[in-house]
Amino acid sequence: MIDAKILVIDDNKSVLSALEILLQFEYKSVQSISNPNQISSFPNFDEIDIILLDMNFSAGVNTGNEGLYWLSEIRKKAPHISVIMMTAYGAIDLAVKALKEGAMDFILKPWNNERLLTTIKSAYDLRKSQKEVQQLKQKESNLKQVINQNKDYIIGNSKALKNLLSLVQKVAKTDVNVLVTGENGTGKELIARELHKSSARSQEVFISVDMGSISENLFESELFGHTKGSFTDAKEDRAGKFEAANGGTLFLDEIGNLSLQTQAKLLSAIQNRVIVRVGSNKPIPVDIRLICATNSNLEKMVSDGLFREDLLYRINTIHVELPSLRERDGDVLLLADFYLNKFMNKYGKPELRINQQAQEKLATYPWPGNVRELLHTIERAVILSEENILKPSDFLLEVKSGISLDSGPDTLEEMELLMINNALIQHNGNYSAAADQLGISRQTLYNKLKKTGR
Structure with a gap:
């Protein structure tokens, strides 16, 4: 028995009885009314799946206009219900008109039982x-809301930040490719999300991809997807990040860390707005807003032969340069207060305050790790605090090498971090070149920096 609710509307009680007898063994619920005026008072009308509707209700009338009127009323009240029109007077033009008005099908009386059951x-x-489809759309909408949730805020009143946000609002209204640059920890992904949130695609998905964490042999699979059996671990078809971001925004972070070979593959996808899954020959068109980010000097990398010039032109229609925290006059203490309140609530320490001397220390420190370093510094101070007043000694600050202001490297980890940072400085933030100098893979270098929160 099919789990569906059917309503029969006909003024002929013999027709109602015949249909109820025919359908009661096929469908879970079969109800009937003899007067269409009862539609407005019919209980749980919106739960009906299928309506069988007579075309004529008044004696001597066979124009079908009554049925068309009630079809229109049903469509207004519950447009999702499938309506099948019934009449003893067959006319092609009447059938066509009923279908145009939204009827699902049209049957003649007397009907053939088998044909009627097939139609229903x-x-x-x-x-x-x-x-x-409706359920999938609702799930997709809910998923997009979850993915797009971003609890981070852009905090600050400095002129540098206001100029940045003004540019972001102008660019967001367009669909052009954007390159976001800036030092580590300045909030490049936060700005990318702001571009998405302020764009016409804001109700669609924002997909963020950390390019530095994708190994070269999995690049195509991660970005373009793959088909089942295309390689050893491909146990099922899988969409890549380009397909997942279709209709929305694709954010490619750390794009300066790609090899020349992967750059060529990425360029083709960006240029043609078409991708091909690994193991397939079928082209799949994609509609995305592309935002890329890097802390590397891509122009210098182009000069050094490490980055494709044509790819740079493709991703760099608009260039958004983020100011470092030391360039944002007055924002340090605003951010410090914001993070202090956040972590007081998180760790159950509601009475903490930063004294004047500590504020001066925070305000004058150069913050080489930018906002990310400030966040970690405040969190660490809150966790380790033993008194309600945070003093300068509660804030352990580090120089650009990652070593304490008051000492040299005391551990192997500190020495390793110092060597990595020095290599990155020498190579203008290029991970591949720094890794080559250190004799490790780019992936290993990236993972080591990830562990330190950099």
């Missing part, structure tokens, strides 16, 4: 498909 089953299948 088709209407049920259509309704079921519509329900499934």
